[in-house]
Amino acid sequence: MANPEKIRVVIVDDISETRENIRRMLQFDPKIEIIGEARTGKEAIEFASKLLPDVIVMDINMPDMDGLVATEIIRRKHPHIQIIILSVQYESGYMRRAMLAGARDFLSKPPLIDELTNAIRRAGKLAIEEKEKAQIASESVQSSTIRAGKLGKIIVVYSPKGGVGCTTIATNLAISLQSELTPTVIVDGNLLFGDVAVFLNEQGRNTILDLAPRVDELDPDIIDEVLISHSLTSIRVLASPPRPEYADQVSADQFIKVLQYLQRLYEYIIVDTTPYLTEVVQSALDISNLIILIANQDIPSIKSTNSFLSLSDQSGINRKRILFVLNRFDKRIAISPERITESLKQVVEGVIPLEEKIVTTSINRGVPFIIENKSSLISKSIYAIAEKVKEKIATQLEEKE
Ligand SMILES: Nc1ncnc2c1ncn2[C@@H]1O[C@H](COP(=O)(O)OP(=O)(O)O)[C@@H](O)[C@H]1O
């Protein structure tokens, strides 16, 4: 560490002149060191992870992601980093939102020199205290460590028909289940054309191909090395092979061994799948603790769901292990959840609304909607499903006892 006694600051503003002004105000303060300048919310998140500053001075209105969303994401990932929001005075409603997002301070633009340096010194002191506390706490818990006692739960997201929303739901659900106490990993079980990494904007790194040959010698370090850390949340990602011709280099046996090893490290292992019942998908369904079965509100989807349910009855999958979710729900369409429940003899336990714009934008940007549109109806429906998941798992545990 270069200057351990200095407060390390990152400035975030899309206008270079503003950044320059702030830099000038701080340049002669012996306790403050500016270690980076970011121009957008996304860049701020990247810099936060890369540079681990003590304090971030953050603008609100920026092109790609506003400063409040960035604040919330950074605070969730790095609780020790303190954020000071700079805003034009009349945006007073932002103050409350800034505090809710976890900002430490709120100054109007342009700030007075004293005001700014005092705020940074206060925030810096707190950051250093928080960092020390976190270090003490993390000496016992590391990111990929064997969790004593109970095994994590394998949750397979499946639909017998393509394009109904499995990957959308798997990615958003994984993020909503993730917490400090419930570390979560998402595994792409679509070995041919997997797109989980694309949905999370995290392509081009390690994949399951790096684990398959080593399934009999796995340890937390290997797993840590191969799993991608999603940069906007702390979920981990096990991506599918980079090219379809590599798919057959991963056997079902290897895939299952990886899932079972992940159970020792993570609370929730979310597996995205394909409609086609490859050996990999079938074995994942077999060993799963919970199957999230997705259907849309149309006859072909309902029909194939019905066929899948008879098949799973035959294979001895208990219906209680299935959490049936209707995606792209539009109340103007006559096929209601009640009617589907009745005709399939399987209760629709989750309903996700049709939200063309939010979903398409989020997929194209590679930012799951649960991050940026937290309070939208569709995100609330995902949280409700996460609660259902926990409920069902708790019931399973009770019944076992
Ligand atoms: N609730 C929804 N509202 C609107 N569009 C949706 C919704 N869920 C999924 N989609 C759209 O459906 C398409 C397929 O979704 P995807 O998650 O890739 O399905 P699958 O993994 O089952 O093939 C995507 O283009 C996505 O934008």
Ligand SMILES: [Mg+2]
């Ligand atoms: Mg998919």
